[in-house]
Amino acid sequence: MQLVAFPETFLSGYPFWLDLTGGARFDDDRQKRAYAAYLQAAVELDGPELTTLREAAGDLGVFVYMGATERGTSSGRGTVFRRPRGHRSRGRGGRAHRKLMPTYEERLVWGQGDGHGLRVHRTGGARVGGLNCWENWMPHARQALYARWVKTSTSACGQATPATLRTSHASSRWRAGVVAGRQWADLSRRRTRRLPGARRTRGGGVTDYCRGGSCVAAPDGTWLVEPVPDEERLVIADLDLAAVARERQNFDPTRPLQPARHLPRPG
DSSP states (O other): OOEEEOOTTTBTOOOTTTTTTTTTOTTOHHHHHHHHHHHHHOBOTTSHHHHHHHHHHHHHTOEEEEEEEEEOOGGGTTOEEEEEEEEOTTSOEEEEOOOSSOOGGGGGTBOOOOSTTOOOEEETTEEEEEEEGGGGGOHHHHHHTTTOSEEEEEEOSBOSTTTGGGHHHHHHHHTSEEEEEEOEEOTTSGGGTTSTTHHHHHHTTOOOSEEEEEEEEOTTSOEEEEEEESOOOOOOOOOOTHHHHHHTTTOOTTOOOOOOSSOOOOO
8 A cells, every 4th residue: 555645735725824914803905815815726626636636646556645725615615624635546536524623723714624524544455544733632533533554644834843743652542653744835935925925924034834844653653754844855654554453462542432231320
């Protein structure tokens, strides 16, 4: 099984301008224009961008886990949702879920998701699933996906440390391999100059808002690739799926809870 994982909102970008340009200002024309541009750049699940991605996954025989900003359809067309989506090696789109609860300033631009599609993908003898950033702190979301063998943990902006340094601990808690994809974006580079708020943030000296820090951890918590901050590069690792079964010898978080048939009487 070959897995290619991308960071949160790789398509079509993280709303970094919110906490750098006063995103909570009500009825502000600049913020309205920024959101309109962000809404226009978002993708639709049956749109050409994800269709091309599915075809590429099929041609290359890989499983792609892509983080995207989704534009709603029909009556929800004016709202952006954060959605990770798996694309199978056969070129079919897998299940996806919208981020359950946007974090902090993300609530200004992302709609609230639900648990639909919060499931694992079976591919190449493995079970693969993913959560978005702080969703990894939500116990019920974690419990729904504890059966996975390979976990993708996607996030976008913020500090690469200590957030990605917790990946090693998370892998031992999940007893699964963990692939953490984090965005790296240098706002001083030419290709970012047209992003909403980019000029104002550069004027304030902010150029390293998304510092990267992608990494890969084995099921026992050891690093396969330590966090790589402040650098744009591919992070590649070989994960032994047999290690998942070995590490569940001493702890298995997937054991289902059995309802008690007989409860003691009060007193």
